[in-house]
Amino acid sequence: MSQPVVHISKLNLKYHHTVVFQDLDWVIQPNQNWLLCGTSGSGKTSLAKAIAGLSNTDGTLDLHFDPASTRPALAYYVANWYQFKDLEGQSNFYYQQRYNSQAEQTVATVQAELESFGKAQGLQFIEALRIAEALAYTELLPSSMIELSSGEHKKLQLVKAVWLAPQLLILDQPYNGLDTLSRKRLNTLLEEISVKGTQLILISNDAELPAVIDRVAEIREGKIQEVTFEQRSRNEMAHSGKAVPSFLKTAPAGTAPEHIIKMIDVNIRYGEKQVLKDINWEVKPGEKWLLQGHNGSGKSTLLSLICGDHPQAYANNYYLFGNKRGSGESIWEIKQRIGLISPELHWYFDPTATVWQSIASGFYDSSGLFCDPGATKKAQTDQVLDYFGLQEYKNVLMTELPLGKQRLALLARTVIKNPQLLILDEPCQGLDQQQTQHFNQLVDELSSHGTTLIYVGHFESQLPACIEKRILLENGWVKSVETILESA
Structure with missing residues (x-):
């Protein structure tokens, strides 16, 4: 039997003195694609970052990639939002700056950002253009990064992720800021790379998901439980009923x-x-x-x-x-x-x-x-x-x-x-x-x-x-x- 792609055992994590995970176990086998859900603050992002090697944890967290695959052997994480930097490596922007015509002179264009990413990853730029076209993004290639709306920033990170198509792709709230058509096109792109060997972990509160997502994991009280899609919906529909001030x-x-x-x-x-x-x-x-x-x-x-x-x-x-x-x-x-x-x-x-x-x-x-x-x-x-x-x-x-x-x-x-x-x-x-x-x-x-x-x-x-x-x-x-x- 092949090794699991992700093997987590007795994982513990504290975030600013608050216990997030306590003896959490999770196994992801080859060809499985998961939806990771849970109430806000339950630790979904923390777990995703831990799997991608972006945070330190206590316990066992092992990744096993397929050496025969042509896909990059890594877990690639796309954050809920992206904090870009200017040409001097600074990110101290202010709210109204995107409407200032002088600001664009200090920030890279979308195309330059993609070209830099492709060069670092050894990718062919023509494939990025295909993905950008699928997401109705090509018109923004000459735009400065600071001019982009939140949805346009999200698309840029998704273009990179689909272009890279690693063996394990973790997307944190990928549909935030995307219009209806873009969400449908993204799901099509994710289904395409899944068929070619990319496994998916999606963190999402939304009902629209790629057809290849076949399992649901829910974080409850610091532990992982596998649930059905129907159980996930019921668990999220409880209501507090507090009176308006x-x-x-x-x-x-x-x-x-x-x-x-x-x-x-x-x-x-x-x-x-x-x-x-x-x-x-x-x-x-x-x-x-x-x-x-x-x-x-x-x-x-x-x-x-x-x-x-x-x-x-x-x-x-x-x-x-x-x-x-x-x-x-x-x-x-x-x-x-x-x-x-x-x-x-x-x-x-x-x-x-x-x-x-x-x-x-x-x-x-x-x-x-x-x-x-x-x-x-x-x-x-x-x-x-x-x-x-x-x-x-x-x-x-x-x-x-x-x-x-x-x-x-x-x-x-x-x-x-x-x-x-x-x-x-x-x-x-x-x-x-x-x-x-x-x-x-x-x-x-x-x-x-x-x-x-x-x-x-x-x-x-x-x-x-x-x-x-x-x-x-x-x-x-x-x-x-x-x-x-x-x-x-």
Whole structure:
């Protein structure tokens, strides 16, 4: 009988004094392809990194690769997100920097990044082009890395992984940020390399999986259990049922203008590349919008105009909260009325703040807390901390938390000031189904009291029930605007 590809026995791991695994056992035989699941913070990423040799553990962890295979004999891990560096090896970027035309001069292009990876791995670049074309990515090859959205960064790492096609490929939340078509094309590519000798371990909360995934492992209380696909779904659907904090059950403060957003023939161009084209869009108070479009359709750029982060804001004709943009209001006056979460904000948020400080910073739209909030705001922060189940992490630094817990803290930060406008850009990335359901119930509650909502989401199953209108972008144009739920 052949040796197992992965043999784990009595594996123990602590993460910042917290026990993650205790005597964990797992065996992966040749030709098996696994889905690795579990609640947020259960240790999925830690286990994946341990298998790929990226973290130290206590116990037995042996890998046995096939010497006769033409595939690289290694376990290759693709992280949930990718922290790129500039040409000087630095990664200290700031949130608005991707919209700065000078920033692209200090960061490599997508093509240069792929060429460097291919050279290091001894790969033929023509194969990378084939994969990029399959993922509708070739148009981005000349783009600077800093210009990419979260979904476009994810695609870049997936192009590398499929191109390398190692004997064991571990993908951590590979569908985050990908549009529907890209998810289907990725599954086809993964099925192709699996047939040719690549085994897969996928960490995913999503129902859409490659057909070759035939086993499910779930981490529970520090140990691995093999379960069926049906059991996995049932285990993730439990719900906490906590009551929404009372101060969030009131209408947002501030006057109600005729329109929250009104855009008139808005255009954004970078040199010869036009990102937004003649956008006309009006959002009235209390409306609940779904913003959709394929990766690179212009969603992130559109949101950056609303939040005051884009330098071309003053060159366009649009209104925010009833005021013409550029008529004297400051960026901070705009941000005070907006609650924002996005993958990019998560990337650039201060990781050295504690969870409590991070949540309270939402009152001030800062990355970290730099003042005493006062008794009322402190009490409200504690209430939201409890609602999101983060009490035990109150004084823990953000950098010491798993990404799922970090996202919960930032979601709490997003709603803490009960803003007039909620902008939720892929808010549930990294959350399990229970957490997603819990957060969307909060969104429905806020919306019922007059909060205006713009929700960006590619997964129809993860949307709040309150969504009533949809705007669809395609290549920078408004392809369609439709009503999907009649308001009461």
